[in-house]
Amino acid sequence: MTRILLVLGVLFLWAPVVLLALYAFSASREPFEWGGLSLRWFVALAGNERVLEAAWLSVRIAAASATLATLLGGVLGWVLARHGPFRGRALxxxxxxxxxxxxxxVTGLALLLVFVGMQTLFGWPAQRGAGTVLVAHASLGAAYAGVLIQSRIAALDPRLEEAAMGLGASRLAVLRTVTLPMLAPGLGAAWTLAFVLSLDDVVLASFVSGPGGTTLPVFLFSQLRLGMTPEANALAVVTLGIAGLLLAGFAWFRRRA
Structure with missing residues (x-):
């Protein structure tokens, strides 16, 4: 019974993805209609500069916001895990x-009001675009990163750091050679989660984006009003392929390590 439920669960999750991948190789102009085997939509995708530009912008924003979110989440996690009770901790x-x-x-509307108020008071941002999307995604990712990093820090044994300092290591050396290596799995998980959240976000980007800040999810969502083309299916297959290669590389690295 357990195996049957497992198979049903896997089919429920992956059947739509497999169906989407199959339609990416269809020659039909309709995104969900089979018209014979063809690679025409992959060729069309390679020549669609708007999609490629939006995809590259999404990757850059996701990488930058994930890095900023990990740094902010690290500070939040460290304060909550290592500084004990203090006034205002709950708040x-x-x-x-x-x-x-x-x-x-709600978060997107609040950030929009913040950016409008900052523009009025300080003149920044001059206009909403990639920079405001980056800040919005970093603020969202920092909350998730803080939870992951806090749990990782709480699981560390502080006696290892105390032993290193007892042997004459400075605080900087302890941080570099003891603390950060032990935190590396949590930092990596936090960065990856923040990267995926940014790459997948539509709502926040819709509120705070502007000219020059159209990410790939926002671009694809806007295409729904005009009619989706099979290029979206081809893009999904390319994304799945890249994700599969990254996971295979990560598994190979862990096996070698």
Whole structure:
């Protein structure tokens, strides 16, 4: 019975993905209609500069926002895990984790109001675009990264750091040779999660983006109003292929390590 449920669960998750991949090789102009085996939509995708530009912008924003989110989440996690009770700790933790429970519509509207107010008071941002999307994604990713990093820091044995300092290591040396290596799995997981959240986001980017800040999810969502083309299916197959290669490389690296 357990195996049957497992198979049903896998089919439920992967059957739509496999069907989408099959339609990417269809010659029909309709995205979900089979018209014979063809690679025409992969060729069309390679020549679609708007899609490629939006995809490259999404990757750059995701990488930058994930890095910033990991740094901010590391600070949040360290304060909550290592500094013990302090006045306002409960409020600080609630505010840091608020993006986890707030609807993205509320978060996006709040960030839009913040950017409009900052533009009025300080003149920045001059216009909404890639920079405002990056800040919005980093603020969302920092909440998730903070939870992951806090749990990782709480699981560390502080006696290892104390032993290193007892042997004459400076605080910087302890951080570099003891703390960071032990935190590496948590930092990597936090960065990856923040990267995926940014790459997949539509709601926040819709509120805070502008000219020059159209990410790939926003571009694809706007195409729904005009009619989706099979190029979207081809793009999904390319994305799955890249993700599969990254996972295979990660598995190979872990096996070698």
């Amino acid at each position: 600080f933790g609630a505010l840091a984790g608020a993006p986890l429970v707030l609807p993205e519509v």
